[in-house]
Amino acid sequence: MRLPFLFTLGCLAIVLLPSSALRAQHVAPAVASSAAATATSPAASPATQPIPDPAAFVAQQFGSSFTVDPKVPPIFGDLEGDGHEDVVLVATSATPLLSQEQFHFKVEDPYDGYFGTGDVKITSTFTLHFDGSARAILVVFNWRQPQVQDPKLQAKHPTKFVLINTPFDTLSVNKNKMTLKKKSVQAMETVDSTKLHSLLFWDGKHWHWSGQDMEGDEPLMPRRN
Numbered sequence: 001m002r003l004p005f006l007f008t009l010g011c012l013a014i015v016l017l018p019s020s021a022l023r024a025q026h027v028a029p030a031v032a033s034s035a036a037a038t039a040t041s042p043a044a045s046p047a048t049q050p051i052p053d054p055a056a057f058v059a060q061q062f063g064s065s066f067t068v069d070p071k072v073p074p075i076f077g078d079l080e081g082d083g084h085e086d087v088v089l090v091a092t093s094a095t096p097l098l099s100q101e102q103f104h105f106k107v108e109d110p111y112d113g114y115f116g117t118g119d120v121k122i123t124s125t126f127t128l129h130f131d132g133s134a135r136a137i138l139v140v141f142n143w144r145q146p147q148v149q150d151p152k153l154q155a156k157h158p159t160k161f162v163l164i165n166t167p168f169d170t171l172s173v174n175k176n177k178m179t180l181k182k183k184s185v186q187a188m189e190t191v192d193s194t195k196l197h198s199l200l201f202w203d204g205k206h207w208h209w210s211g212q213d214m215e216g217d218e219p220l221m222p223r224r225n
Helices: 002-040 054-062 110-114 151-156
Strands: 075-077 086-092 106-108 135-140 160-163 170-180 183-191 197-202 207-211
Touching: 054 086, 054 135, 054 160, 075 170, 075 183, 086 170, 110 207, 170 197
Parallel strands: 106 160
Antiparallel strands: 075 086, 086 135, 135 160, 170 183, 183 197, 197 207
């Protein structure tokens, strides 16, 4: 009587064992696959910078004669008042006028222009201000779009600028907007070593500098605290 029972038990074990092994084969690869996915999936990366390499961007847009100031990150705002994002960078150059025809940008000096001498062919040769304003302010309108390379169009409607001789210790874009010629534009705000607050703004044709604490200059917009 034991032999049939043992034979039946053995057959049952043979039937159940492959099923168990098969389940193990399916489970084990699934675990291994999950572990592999965890190991190969990239970790959540920090938000990508709009301009990951400012030095390369400046070299591409303005030429190798400009050296980015690494202490001042790119600043963004709508300086033209057209609803598109513009970018501001700070760089130094001993020859800011040298590559303007090759790279189709316009050099302006709104600071010295405020005091009556805005010809950059003259003011670019001035002895550099002792307060460190050798730095130039670089502006690219609608920087996310490809820049127009036609010299005639760029001369008529410039989209890239180098602003020289403006003294500043800090530079920012004021969140408040000012209305100029029926456009709402943002202005750059600077503070120099004497704590003078000033604004740099685009009127559609030229850049202007305005000292916000100077006698005779009315504040154009609320100062950022």
